[in-house]
Amino acid sequence: MSDVAKPAPLPPWSFLSQNAAQLFYRLLAAFLICLVLSVLSESFLSLGNILNVLRQASLTFFIASGLTLVVLTAGLDLSVGANVALSACLAGTVIHQTGSPTLGIITGLFAGGIVGLMNGVMVTAMRIPSFIATYGMLWVLNGVTYWYMAGETIHGFPAGFRQIGSGYFLGLPIPVYLLLVFLAIGSFFAQRTTWGQEIYAIGANPVAARLSGIPVNRRLLLVYTVSGTMAGLASIIFLSRLNSAEADIGESLTLPAIAAVLIGGTSLFGGVGTIFGTFVGSLILTLVLNGMNLLSINANWQPLVTGIIVIIAVWLDMKTRRPTA
Amino acid sequence: DGETIAVFTKNQTNPFFQTVRVGADNMAKALNAKILHYIPTKPDSIPEQLSQIEDVVVKKPSAIVFTPVDYKAMVPGVEKINDAKIPVVNITDRSAGGKFVSFIGADDYSLGLETGRFLLKTLGGKGNVVIIEGVKGSLTNVDRVRGFNDALKENPGAKLLASQPGNYQRLQALQVMENLMQSNAQIDGVLAANDAMAVGAIEALDGANRKALVIGINGTKEAIDAIKSGKLLASGDYNGFAQGCLGTMMAIRSLRGQPVIAEIVLKPTVITKDNYQPFDVSLEQRTCPSFEDASKLGAK
Amino acid sequence: MSDTAIVSPIRTLQRLPGVAIVLVLLIALFGAIAPGFLSAANLSNVLVQSTILTMLALPMTLIIMTEGIDLSMGAVLTLTSLCVAIVSLATTSMLLGLCAAVLVGTVFGLANGWLVAIAKIPPFVATLATLGMAHGLSLIVSDGQSVVGIPHSVRDIYSAQLLGIPVPILMGVASYGVFHGLLYHTRFGTYVFALGGNREALRYAGLSPTRLLITVYAIGGLMAGVAGLLMTARMNSGHPTAGLGLEFDAIAAVAVGGTSFERGNGWLLGTLLGVLAVGVLRNGLNLISLPSSVQVASVGVLVIAAMFLDGLRSRA
Amino acid sequence: MSAETSAATLDAASHVPLLELRGISKEFPGVKALDDVSFAIQPGEVHMLLGENGAGKSSLMKVLCGAYRADAGAIYYKGNQVTIGSTADAQTLGIAVIFQEFSLVPFLDIAQNMFLGREPKGRLPGTIDRRRILADARRVLEGIGFDIDPSVIVDTLGVAQQQMVEIAKAISQNARILVMDEPTAALSDREAELLFALIGRLKAEGVAIVYISHRMAEVFAIGDRITVLRDGRRIDQIRPADVTPEQLVRMMVGRNVDMTYPRHFAEQPGELVLQVKGLSATTGISDINIEVRRGEIVGLCGLVGSGRTEVARAIFGADPISEGEIIFDGKPIAGEPDVAARRGIALIPESRKSEGLALLRSVGDNLVVAALKKLFPSGLFDPRSAQRTADGLIRQLRIATPAARQTVGLLSGGNQQKVVIGKWLAAGARLFIFDEPTRGIDVGAKSEIFALIDRLVAEGAAALMISSEQIEICHVCDRAYVMREGRVAGHLARSELTEENIVRLGMHDE
């Protein structure tokens, strides 16, 4: 058969274009929002505000980047917000008790990671669909946090620790450095390691991945643990930025993180998506809120406007998807 | 003796309601009664509190101390309690309907007004201010923000730059403040509808190396510490501890056939650098006011 | 032969889905330790409290069977509840209020369906966006305030009885009956199975998956409208945040009830059992007055336990 | 070639065709699936449509039934031009199709599936007359000799039974034109017999049948006319009596193919590679004892459902084993598939689409997925080196794809199968377990795959091969085990390997 002429070759850039075009449209969406905002509000394009937006986007991004890996395996982690709350409260306590930020940071990361690992165990060993397992985990974590905090607030941390969230280095906020570092690490992990490749393969077809010799359960455990640890990292940033922890901080973090992943072009069916897309997704969400604050838009309108922007962003993204038969 | 009192609060996360619950526990211990707490598992959930009322009515506690998660939407629930002939004391938010043994609360409007006035007086009656609102539609927020606005009206020299929601959440208040600082080069005062948001705003100001006077409301531990260290200008005292104490006291007294006070609206106290000392003790160490003191605290 | 007589009930128990086991265990447990749990008044309580969730979880089952999801349901419920309040306040007519609610709900359902079926936006994202819109509209039309003073005819729906049975229970039972008939006895129901199981098969059979899919989401919106009436009646007012988050309860009930998120495998009775399990758990815990934080955690444990039992069963 | 003349004489001999496609072209991104194809069907004939994988057979039939719209060309029904814009149009013309991919809804019952979209109306509007739909279904099922309760949920059926339901579904439409796309690929011999009998009856009733198959025997057993496609073009149209299988294969593939699949049998068996001792598993196999040596291809045969797949999966670690021992290269092996893969065992699973490939990913991604550890021991993935490996395999296995970045789901079946094999070549496996490696694969590709397997074992690997086509086992294997009801019923040495022996050992004792 091969001596017959092969079918017409795909244009050489077609592989790139599928991703590049999508990326382009997503960036275009972000750019359009920026354009509109800079026309409407002169303070928008100031360096200060750009750094401000990046710093705000960082918190969503930390949570969303770990979540991206989970979504790449066709899973979901609804417990990230509750995980941030619990990890922050535990880390805060440790810093208070021991006076050592280092121990606190370790506690936060560790607590987040353990929660992630438990999610992973439920998904792999107990074979509970991730959506439900992590939804159950969300309630369990909330219960534990409510009990542990008993309506109290932990606040007031050492100045050194506060630098992580609110400090500057060479004129840039430290969370922005962290954001860039984790964006690089995350992208490298997903695109340039064998583990990353295996994660894509698992998302695309878990059965085939297992029968190709990929230790699917181990990789899933890894992915959920990483997602949990990233939530732990977010809790540290939160703690050092807000100088306090209370039981309800996670509630408003989960849906925006999921939205950032999805706006970023990662498919809930697994196997498709990038960390960089998630970064752009976080950026778009943050820009929308920033713009509404800058323009002093009536608070009642904010959910509506956010909803419309999400639709537009995703629709632009869909436009560029290759149609599947 | 040995009565069971069911205490309803709005959520498990807000420190304010913790002070209410500790107050109720304290008073019950002193009067030898038993307390059962009912708190929605989802913070401020209307359907859940309605279900809890329905469940509790089956259980028939001796009396109920009740904070509605929404002062209007919970009226049918209160009527159910009334129908079951369980005496009920209303605390914190004044219910829009139903029969109560007594109402104990603080006046959100005057709290907003008084703390707002204090800020503006410190600013000399002029300057640029912003309001960070709580959850849209909640009674406390509506009244507090109305108080802020009326305080502003009394000071025509002051200018309101923006009034944006922080949903009583620290992070949201911080981000709103960061964003507002981008479009407003000069902000002199911040009126936050609760302490968590006030502290969030302070963190934002610190992060940008800017200064402004900030006030909050609730008189939480965190706020007292911030006042002590000079970061927060003032906090309006909502006195949840006294509300919990007095609500429980009135419920038990009515069960025991003792006289009760039909309505106590605690006078607003603005906690500042000059008067924070009495508030700077841990909850457990505070003592409930006596019945005699109660009348002085603001009975009508 | 005595052997088989003994074995068969055990076999049946093994074949019972996790949710049924959990429900039976919960009822037995609370019946034993919670005073008043088994009283008629309390059981009726549980049922009445479960109606709104039932009315959301039933259409949610169909939506999940099509490999979709509707995150906007809670927010749409909130909006339709406000519609009932506002319209009946303005016109003093409960019926007009209901019509407005059903209309608004259906419009949102159609919008979800359009976004999913025609704009091809993944259901999770599409309905996340409409969630924002419905929530925003709720805040805008109510200006963030409760709407009160609505006519008594509305609130009477919640407290009225027919033949000694509370009307909400009757509405719940009727909804279940309608959905059961719809899913298992009509052509439409057959096509719902096919929407998730094999959409190509529908296309080859000359049917339009697009139209069917839109209909499924529209039904979800419609039911949110009907449930909005109950919600308003229950609170005797409209409130701009009252129903937020209920969609996750509904989704959990569907999943716990054994409907899977793929291949169009749905079980309507399981959904009902799932709703009841959550209702019984909350009610029972209130009666024995455990600390509230334990209640929060136990909802999660219930969800995980039911799914775990199902997993064990499917492996055996 | 004599193609034009023979087709012309055929057409002249018959009257106006029932259905005629003229000059049909269809292009997919990067692939010209159909190029000016003409095709006519007469009532009461079985028209075989042949061609290698990806020749465009399924595509042509999808144009015919309205699932695809042609880019160019026209369709004539009894001499009048018609447009078939949808499957509904096709149904009104009396065209029914048994698709290659199952078009069944898993959680509906057999009757509901058969009458999907054509349900008898019940008393209330919108409802279904349950009794009638069951009765109708039962009648059709009886008519084709398939004995099953129509209220059984389709998901619980095996592949063969599902295929029978597909057939029943098409039959129930009382079509005048019936298209069958590889209907026997998933059927056992007994069910295939039922199908052939059915085809005979339909023919007598004047139904026109288009039949697509890769099984040469069927072409001569039931075909009245043959159309051969190659690379989207019509090559020829002839009668079975006028050609030999070898000529036919030449037409399809464009070169000579030896259908006895020559092998380089080893003089002397190598050392033991795999030893299965007393293996039992909850999946329904018990006390399996099997040995495979270097340089051997060992067959594993038996009836459908005899447990061959289960043995393969248990060896690979895909199913847990309850008893017994598996020894590979002299050392025991246990655990998940990743252990087996690391030790050098490869499983080419029965269902390449659901178990072998990530259909939405690229050919290249699929080719390197099993070899990630070997290619990148440091854990750092280098896309360019992966690309080189993939390109190498594509050349080596002659996988017909425009590029390594093509989505693998868009390849034809044979090429997909090569990708599955290719990923284990990259991983450097030394024992290959093939489960139905040639199912649904054209003769050309089949001989290439067997040549490939032969080369693998000649170079020192070993193979265990499951196949339902006994003739293949006889041609290719050094020896074979025959399974029956979850046990090994016997062993056949090279000299004893005949179809009769396999059938004798594999049959259930009645």
Ligand SMILES: Nc1ncnc2c1ncn2[C@@H]1O[C@H](COP(=O)(O)OP(=O)(O)OP(=O)(O)O)[C@@H](O)[C@H]1O
């Ligand atoms: N939807 C599609 N999109 C892109 N390419 C397609 C599509 N469907 C088929 N093709 C391509 O068109 C060509 C013809 O495919 P078709 O399925 O008709 O082959 P076939 O002759 O039926 O092969 P097989 O014997 O494997 O079934 C193949 O190269 C295939 O990859």
Ligand SMILES: Nc1ncnc2c1ncn2[C@@H]1O[C@H](COP(=O)(O)OP(=O)(O)OP(=O)(O)O)[C@@H](O)[C@H]1O
């Ligand atoms: N008695 C039966 N009833 C229903 N389905 C059956 C029965 N026996 C086998 N099957 C189905 O037939 C298919 C083939 O069976 P299985 O894979 O176990 O056998 P095998 O020996 O590996 O055969 P093959 O490799 O030819 O598929 C499976 O899908 C199985 O579920």
Ligand SMILES: [Mg+2]
């Ligand atoms: Mg084909």
Ligand SMILES: [Mg+2]
């Ligand atoms: Mg098999």
